[in-house]
Amino acid sequence: MSNTQETTPTAQKAPGADVTSKRAKIADFVSANGALVGLLVLCVAMFIATPDFLTPNNLLNVGIQASVVAILAFGQTFVIVTAGIDLSVGSVAALSAMVAAFTGQSWGMPPLVALLFGLLTGLAAGMLSGAATAYAKLPPFIATLAMLSVARGLTLVVSNGIPVPTSSVVTWLGGSIGPIPMPVVVLLVMGAIGWFILNRLSVGRAMYAVGGNLEAARLSGIPVKRVLVTVYALSGIFAAVAGLVLSGRLASAQPQAATGYELDAIAAVVIGGASLAGGVGRISGTLIGALVLAVIRNGLNLLNVSAFWQQVIIGLVIAVAVGIDVLRRKRA
Amino acid sequence: MSDQPILTLDHVTKRFGPITVVDDVTVNVHRGRIQVLLGENGAGKSTLINMAAGVHEPSSGQIIVDGHPTRIPDTKASEALGIATIHQELQLVSSLSVAENILMGRLPQRFGLVDKREMYRLATEALTTVGLHVDPHMPAGALGIARQQLVEIAKALSLKARLLILDEPTASLTKHEIEHLFGLISQLRSEGVGMVFISHHLDEIASIGDSVTVIRDGKFVAEVPATTPEPELVRLMVGRSIDEQFPRRATPPQEPLLSVQGLTRKGTFTDVSFEVRAGEVLGIAGLVGAGRTEVVRAIAGADPYDTGTVTVQGKPLPKGRIGAAIAAGVGLVPEDRKAVGLVLGASVEDNLGYATLMSSARYGLVDRRGQAKRANLVAKRLAIRMRGLGQRVGALSGGNQQKVVLGRWISAGSKVLILDEPTRGVDVGAKVEIYQLMNEITAAGGAVVMVSSELPEVLGMSDRILVMSDGRVAGVLAAADADQHTVMSLAVKEVEPDRV
Structure with a gap:
């Protein structure tokens, strides 16, 4: 299969130097999977610092903590692959969850129909951002910044600023089946869907072309505008799912839910090896990026590091992770 | 004295990674002579002259200036040796004045401030040598390509260049402008300036050059007099006749x-x-x-x-x-x-x-x-x-x-x-x-x-x-x-x- 991600050529075998070639292979692996290696190193470090880290319960906790940001970040991956950015995902998540809760609570919609309303809200918000970008030629940063504000405002309008209890289906999304938390299941399902879209659907492969060189893609007959609208629509739907999971965990849709999550989502995608310049990015990388953020938060919590300092440390991790990636690419 | 080349690129090779762009090429440039470099796009001409201009250093072989092996690690070193290069893409800063462009990096100063009057005097002097009568206060970008090229030459001469490298200087000029440029080149030749001239235009070679070095795929093919008939030059340059x-x-x-x-x-x-x-x-x-x-x-x-x-x-x-x-x-x-x-x-x-x-x-x-x-x-x-x-x-x-x-x-x-x-x-x-x-x-x-x-x-x-x-x-x-x-x-x- 061809892959837009740069593949490192297999190291030439130097004559009579088996150790060197083995070392080169390891070096190749590390440089091709920098984020994964970083995540493993981080886990080992956390385990050494606090053995509590590696208990099954805590690992499931990390999964739950990662889930909302990871689902947002999967959607964000499509956008970033096309060289765009979606700042609205946190607000759209909150609005979608609020619509699902409100239509169930105040309009008395059946839970599944209410959930569908929530998903449609995300879809509509995404399509609007996409249309503003593709047809009205607004820069994605501006189009989605506007949507960030509009969606948050609408969330407050709908809820009157008061949390609304969620329906049974949504609460189920925040619960667990047996020992497995539902947010982790949803995370895996959405990840699989995201992977399938990017790697198996023609529109997914077209995203890489559009992000790599929009004009070349257009001249090759790829319907660039439709691809862009699809991309933001997908980001909107993924945001809606993330919002539903988040509200399910809290058993209520909060008007200020997921504030600032868009930045975590973008950070996860970028830590995962995607380039903001477009054309590069993988779902697996994004998952690792989201896990890196969750592991750091979780570990620092276990170590009783104050939430204030956590923000400082996360900022530094993002800078270092992306810095290493830039250096690696330069060398390649 | 006159037999000794000003500059010799002696069996120079330039590799970028695994790709050899220039492979064991020798070029001599003499006082008062115009050495033409002929080759197709991608034959390695620009890389070759970039070694004399201090943009690249040769991977092997040496550069000899006035009989002494010399390293030219950067453009400053090239300038100090009296080598001036007019690149294909002109290097003027279009928003700065003509005078500032000519004297860039060496503006005359008084009490730590730019001495404007001296700057314009020097610039006018330099412009006169190339017969260009424009106001040195003008932004360089306001001039046409041909005049910008003359400004670059004026700059080179004001640096006391003994060797002028011209990379496809006629590519974007009209016939009239080319004639003017050739007049200037001939005059400089008679004053003893050595020149390297790169061109695709075969008809220009006989009228301006003395000797032609042909390179193909980075390799030296032949050195022939500039009077060589065009079909022969084509054959040397592309390695096959037009029909093939x-x-x-x-x-x-x-x-x-x-x-x-x-x-x-x-x-x-x-x-x-x-x-x-x-x-x-x-x-x-x-x-x-x-x-x-x-x-x-x-x-x-x-x-x-x-x-x-x-x-x-x-x-x-x-x-x-x-x-x-x-x-x-x-x-x-x-x-x-x-x-x-x-x-x-x-x-x-x-x-x-x-x-x-x-x-x-x-x-x-x-x-x-x-x-x-x-x-x-x-x-x-x-x-x-x-x-x-x-x-x-x-x-x-x-x-x-x-x-x-x-x-x-x-x-x-x-x-x-x-x-x-x-x-x-x-x-x-x-x-x-x-x-x-x-x-x-x-x-x-x-x-x-x-x-x-x-x-x-x-x-x-x-x-x-x-x-x-x-x-x-x-x-x-x-x-x-x-x-x-x-x-x-x-x-x-x-x-x-x-x-x-």
Whole structure:
């Protein structure tokens, strides 16, 4: 299969130097999977610092903590692959969850129909951002910044600023089946869907072309505008799912839910090896990026590091992770 | 003393990674003589002079200045040795004044401030030496290309250059401006300045040069006197005669495939009509800015137009809809493959497959097997040299990149190929392969429209030649009746709009 991600050529075998070639292979692996290696190193470090880290319960906790940001970040991956950015995902998540809760609570919609309303809200918000970008030629940063504000405002309008209890289906999304938390299941399902879209659907492969060189893609007959609208629509739907999971965990849709999550989502995608310049990015990388953020938060919590300092440390991790990636690419 | 060269590039080699761009070349430059460097695009001329200019250091071999082996690690060192280089892309800062450009980096100072009066005096002095009478207060960007070039030469001379390197200085000049430049060059030669002169224009060589060093594919081929006849120079430069260079095999033209009627976009092109038949290569010639690229892009649906019709195989195409044009069998190989032809970061396979990515998909699923099969076949058929289909297209050579863009349309089964400058920046070997491919396309019943600024290419590969001038069709010639002269006289013809 061809892959837009740069593949490192297999190291030439130097004559009579088996150790060197083995070392080169390891070096190749590390440089091709920098984020994964970083995540493993981080886990080992956390385990050494606090053995509590590696208990099954805590690992499931990390999964739950990662889930909302990871689902947002999967959607964000499509956008970033096309060289765009979606700042609205946190607000759209909150609005979608609020619509699902409100239509169930105040309009008395059946839970599944209410959930569908929530998903449609995300879809509509995404399509609007996409249309503003593709047809009205607004820069994605501006189009989605506007949507960030509009969606948050609408969330407050709908809820009157008061949390609304969620329906049974949504609460189920925040619960667990047996020992497995539902947010982790949803995370895996959405990840699989995201992977399938990017790697198996023609529109997914077209995203890489559009992000790599929009004009070349257009001249090759790829319907660039439709691809862009699809991309933001997908980001909107993924945001809606993330919002539903988040509200399910809290058993209520909060008007200020997921504030600032868009930045975590973008950070996860970028830590995962995607380039903001477009054309590069993988779902697996994004998952690792989201896990890196969750592991750091979780570990620092276990170590009783104050939430204030956590923000400082996360900022530094993002800078270092992306810095290493830039250096690696330069060398390649 | 006069026998000792000012500069010798002695068996220099330059490698970039695994690629050898200049391979064991020796060039001598003497006082008061003009050494011409002749070679095709990509032959290594610019890299060679960049070693003297301090841009690159040789990987092996040495640089000898006035008989002493010397290192030129940077441009400052080159300047200090009295070597001045006028690069193809002019290096003036367009927003700064002419005077500031001439004296850049060495502005006269008084009490730590720029001494403006002295600056303008020095600049005027320098401008006088090249016979350029412009106000040194003017921003350099306000001057035309020819005058900017003279400003660069003035700057070089004010640096007391003993050796002037001119990289294709005539490329964007008019005939009159070239004459003026040559006058200046001759004068400098008589004053003892040594010069290296790079040009593609064979006719310039005899009138200006003393001796010619020919390089091909980075290697030294021959050093011959500038009086050598042109056909011999061509043979040395390309390593084969013209006939082998343009292997057009004409096919009897059949039914019309593409028909363009009265195509007009206000201010860009007007009333362009022509027809291309199956089995035919139509060359489109004309000066830069004549509207050739704009017309073919409009035909391919890449840009809109105001009025007129484009018909492919009898079916009219909707305006400005690339998808429809592609579905009708039109494929556009655009002028600038790196900027708009390829996704450089993506693989060869992906790039070969973009035109069929959406159309071959079923239920939105990529036809992975079909895409891979098509890419494999096309890569074999076009002999694309690569490490594998998964290699990044950006890592291929110019010729192979161009084959990938062409291959995309072969893979899509396009019947009408529109090639805009198909061999620009492509090495000689790949050029011939691209020409052979044009033969295959026409032999298989396809049609080719080729826009090219290389007249020999247009004359050598077309069956008919359409010449554009100022956005209009100035004339259509059968290739058999056309030569450089007839094409050029049409290209510069003023086409008056029909007044009824």
